[in-house]
């Protein structure tokens with residue numbers, strides 16, 4: 162397989178760069194790529210990292226993963242893009258600096274017109290996604306979340322309707338469930354269908370791939386800015402176990418992940434609670450903890466330290482993340498939670 166300047170013959174690992182646009186200073190903007198070409202034919206898996214430039218853990222997990230499988234007998238092809246957002250990575254920022262846009266909201270969009278052409282970030286996403294869609298049998302889009310985060314995998318919902326037959330959608334869902342389980346982090350279903358569209362999460366890399374029938378998911382590898390080594394190691398194990406589930410390597414990964422959110426229910430993402438009072442937030446809970454409906458999870462105090470109000474949760478569930486600031490305004494969210502899911506993973510979108 163050849164991608165940019167990385168050309169790997171059978172049984173080889175090649176690294177190089179894919180040019181995605183031109184910089185005003187005369188150089189090409191390039192993303193790094195590593196291609197692991199197995200000796201035998203098989204599926205093609207894409208692993209991508211750092212599409213938010215302040216999320217380095219995916220990049221490092223990919224580096225270590227490639228080192229692990231370098232000498233394995235791989236069936237099929239693994240394509241890695243450790244840094245999907247080079248400009249955000251240079252500035253340690255979530256967005257790219259060409260137009261301060263979130264690159265992970267531009268996949269699978271037929272955007273632009275003659276009057277309003279697509280932005281350079283959208284062009285870059287189009288060019289990357291064209292390569293991904295042409296060959297991917299599975300996509301793992303590695304991310305991190307807020308600094309205080311318990312690691313988990315976001316599992317997207319799969320819809321059927323005029324765009325896809327129910328049986329095809331069910332098959333895609335089953336493949337997705339298998340691969341997410343193989344990855345090994347706690348599983349949290351995507352927001353409700355309406356909220357997913359409201360937040361443009363249908364145009365993330367994962368969202369676009371699912372729309373195109375490619376199983377794809379989004380591990381959130383702890384907090385941003387720094388690499389949490391234990392989570393990074395869990396991701397390396399997870400990536401290898403996804404290859405094992407696809408029969409691309411002969412053995413599962415040595416080691417296991419220790420992250421779990423024990424429950425019999427499917428969980429879904431939920432941003433809750435919000436504070437109705439401005440002030441200084443003092444959390445009483447931390448990521449990974451279960452909280453019961455009615456429990457006080459935070460106090461809002463004045464700058465002099467006097468308690469103004471207590472914030473309770475109205476839903477039971479796990480705390481996934483605490484938000485990254487102590488000064489809060491009216492209606493600011495305080496927690497990302499995983500609560501019991503009341504919607505199916507397989508959705509009817511024909512109505």
Ligand SMILES: [Zn+2]
Pocket residue numbers: 212213216304305306
């Ligand atoms: Zn991210």
